[in-house]
Amino acid sequence: MAALRSILFALVFYSFTVAAVLAAVPAALIGPGALHPLVRFWGRFHRWAAAAILGIRTRVEGRLPDGAVLVAAKHQSMYETLEMVVLLDRPAVVLKRELTDIPLWGWAARRYGMIPVDRAGGAAALRRMMKAAERAIAEGRPIVIFPEGTRVPPGAAPPLQPGFAGLYRALGLPVVAIALDSGRVWPRKGWKRAGTVTMRVSDPIPPGLPRREIEARVHAAINALEAGNDA
Template structure:
């Protein structure tokens, strides 16, 4: 049954997603609002497919501010990138430059308002990231970042990359860490399994703390669900 669920999911979700991705540059001609609506429609479609085909439900714990905030999130699967876009109301996401440089699609990503980060962490790259983030905040949007830098297995807790500290210092926003255990049902390799994915919004961390203290609080809250050994 699990294999059958995965086959049906692949047969439905990915072809539709491919069509939506190919159409996104055309949608982007209509401006940022059109792209955001298109992206949100895609994440809603993702939610329908994961719930009714794969049997994956979502449990949300904790609360979050109604005003813009910085959301550093655990990254174990594609699942939370889609879910958090929908739940947080189309936040501006921090994405690596390689994705933003994909012809046409990358242009649509920039139209959406993604914050592009260069892994070289040069001063120029950091200034560009801060500028994009400040624009998003002025538009009333939340900022979402995966500060560990990459997708990890359940149980792995790598240190935070420098990008989070830069955003925290410059934006002066409250921080809401997001923990997840999505990797338990959505492994990097192998079949996706039915189950419950928890998205836990941690306690709000105020702006203005020393870097080491803020990073320690964020790292602990992001990894609050890491109770299992790697798969």
């Protein structure tokens, strides 16, 4: 049954995504404002399909942030990347530059205000990333980063990538950390399973902390649901 549901979800969601990307092209030509409701609708459709077909739902513990803030989240599956679009107000997500090379989707993502990061691009790439982040802040949008750098399996708690501390220092924003356990029901390999994804939101962490302290606090907060840490 899990296999059948996973296959049906892929057919339904990705068919809708193709239509959404095609609709995003004229919207992107108009401007980011025209893209925001379309992207949110895409995220809501993903939420509906996950719940109706896969039996996967979200439970949020804590208060989600408003306005310009740096959101540092655990990353275990694709699920949370789209759930953030629904939970937050017009989030600007820091993502791998390679994703913005996807035809049509990548161009629309840039127009929407996603923030591509090129880890091998040097100083010029860093400046482009900072400019995109500053535009998001000026618009009062939250910036979402997955500070571990990639998806990790449940139970894994790797150190944060150094880019997180640099972004925290440069932007001067408070940080809200989000722990989650989506990997239990949405594994990187294998069929998806019904269940509830818990997202535990931390209290805001102030800007201006030393690197060791901010990394330690965020690392602890995003791993609050890992085995042995769930309190």
